[in-house]
Amino acid sequence: MVLVIGAGGFVGTALIEALILNNHVIATTRFLSVSHSNMITDEGKGSLRWIELRDSSPINCLDDIGSIDVVIWLASATPFTCSDADIYESNVKFGERVIEILKRINFGRLIYFSSVSVFDGSRNEVITDNTEVSSRSKYGQSKIKLEESVRKLSDFKQTTPHLIIRTCAIVGAGCPDTFVPRVVKSVLGSNPVEIYSRSGLFNGIIDVADVVRFVRDIIDFSGDVFARYPDSIICASSDPVSLQDLSAIVIDELEAECCPVFENFRGRPPVVFQSENASQWGWVSRDVASVLRDFCSARLRESI
Numbered sequence: 001m002v003l004v005i006g007a008g009g010f011v012g013t014a015l016i017e018a019l020i021l022n023n024h025v026i027a028t029t030r031f032l033s034v035s036h037s038n039m040i041t042d043e044g045k046g047s048l049r050w051i052e053l054r055d056s057s058p059i060n061c062l063d064d065i066g067s068i069d070v071v072i073w074l075a076s077a078t079p080f081t082c083s084d085a086d087i088y089e090s091n092v093k094f095g096e097r098v099i100e101i102l103k104r105i106n107f108g109r110l111i112y113f114s115s116v117s118v119f120d121g122s123r124n125e126v127i128t129d130n131t132e133v134s135s136r137s138k139y140g141q142s143k144i145k146l147e148e149s150v151r152k153l154s155d156f157k158q159t160t161p162h163l164i165i166r167t168c169a170i171v172g173a174g175c176p177d178t179f180v181p182r183v184v185k186s187v188l189g190s191n192p193v194e195i196y197s198r199s200g201l202f203n204g205i206i207d208v209a210d211v212v213r214f215v216r217d218i219i220d221f222s223g224d225v226f227a228r229y230p231d232s233i234i235c236a237s238s239d240p241v242s243l244q245d246l247s248a249i250v251i252d253e254l255e256a257e258c259c260p261v262f263e264n265f266r267g268r269p270p271v272v273f274q275s276e277n278a279s280q281w282g283w284v285s286r287d288v289a290s291v292l293r294d295f296c297s298a299r300l301r302e303s304i
Contacts, residue, residue, distance in 0.1 A: 002219060003068045003107065004028065005053065005098060006075025010175050011113070011208060015072070018212045020046040023219075026065050028053035028075070055093050059100045068107035070219045073098065073150075076113070076143075080176040084138050091142035099149050103156060109226050110162040111215065112150045114143045116204065116234060118166060121271040129234060129277045151231070161226035163218070163281070168236045168273060171295045172208030173302060180205050180246075180292065184299050186258075187250050193260045195243050202270040203240035207291050211235065214283055229281055236273035238285035243270065249289055253296035 001024045007016050008029030019025050023046045032052050053061065053075075075098070077090040102110075117140035118133040135141050147164050154162045169178040177185065186193050214235070241249070247260040278285070 001026070001066065001068050003062075003065065003071045005071065005073045006030075007050075008032075009074065010172070011170055011211065012074045013174075014172065014208050014212050015074070015215060016048065018216055019219075020048045022046055025049070026051060026062075026068070028062075030054050030075075053098075053101075055097050057097065057101070059097070059104060062101055062105055065105065068105060069109070071102065071107045071110045072215065072219075073110065073112045076146075077139075078176065079137075079139050080178075088138040088142045088145075091139075092145050095142075095146045095149055099153055102153060107160060108223055109219075109221070110150065110154065110160060111218070112147070112162060112164050114147055114164050114166045114232075115140065116166050116168050116236070116273060118143045118147065119271075126272045126274060127234070128274050129230065129232065147232075159223070161223055162231060163226060163229070164232040166232060166234045167211070168204040168206050168234075170206055170208050170211055171291070173298050175208065180250075180295065181299075183247065183250055184254070184296060187254050187256045188299065188303060190256065190258050192258065193247050193251075195247055195260050197270065198242060198244040200243050200270045201240040201272050202243055202246055203237045203272055203288050204270065205237055205288060205291055205295075206235055207286065207294060210284070210286060210291075214281075217282055230277040233278040233281055233283060234273050234275035235278055235283055236275065236285065237288040237291050239287035239289065240272045241288045246288070246292065249292050250296055253293050254300060 002019055004012060004016060004025060004027045006012055007027035016025060016027055025046060026049050028051050032050055077087050082090050117137055118135055119127045119131055120134045120136055133144050135144060150162050150164060154160055171180055175181055183193055251258060
């Protein structure tokens with residue numbers, strides 16, 4: 001039995017569609033919709049039950065679900081769904097409610113989706129598993145707070161190990177407009193692509209399909225493996241490319257005629273992410289170029 005908290009978003013939907021083929025899944029979302037009810041499980045051996053879970057939900061709202069093997073916690077307001085002024089309070093308030101609910105139920109392992117936003121990219125050119133968490137953004141600060149809460153929950157449960165997955169931008173059909181999707185949108189619209197750090201290296205992108213495959217693999221890991229392996233990882237692509245090469249790959253893959261516009265540097269350069277912990281858990285880093293090409297192909301199909 002798998003409990004997915006925050007299953008109604010971009011990543012959650014993709015994950016649910018994969019998990020229900022072979023697992024009994026309880027999925028929570030803040031607002032149930034017709035599209036949630038229409039997700040079927042006829043092709044697999046699993047089952048799916050939806051439950052609304054909000055800040056105001058009673059702490060006993062999941063008491064009747066029975067024993068859970070793995071909890072996957074995705075729920076989070078992001079800079080694309082919430083103002084910067086409200087995002088910290090929104091995430092922490094909801095997170096505190098989730099923690100109180102999880103304290104009451106029996107589950108074996110916890111996978112929490114965090115973000116590389118917990119790091120201050122202005123301090124480092126390369127971010128590793130050993131980089132100190134420190135964020136200037138309210139979103140990143142809320143993730144740091146919730147990572148602390150997850151660790152305290154594991155201590156409270158005593159026999160419930162956890163994994164914190166710090167993801168880069170996840171792309172795929174229907175993904176939010178992070179940096180790469182905005183570049184692709186500009187190219188598709190024949191708009192100029194402005195590059196402010198042409199030599200800056202970038203690998204802050206991963207494919208949602210790769211995330212789903214990884215999670216499907218690790219949910220079968222035993223509690224002993226969870227307890228023995230590092231409790232946090234960074235999921236990023238391999239073989240970083242310069243922003244100049246990134247724009248060239250996108251323009252070439254989309255067969256566009258626009259040219260990037262190189263401006264004087266401003267702001268902070270991109271950072272490169274490296275994680276030996278992720279490799280230990282079995283995360284397979286695809287190279288940035290292949291992730292970019294797959295995403296561009298998907299956007300082309302959507303635009304037809």
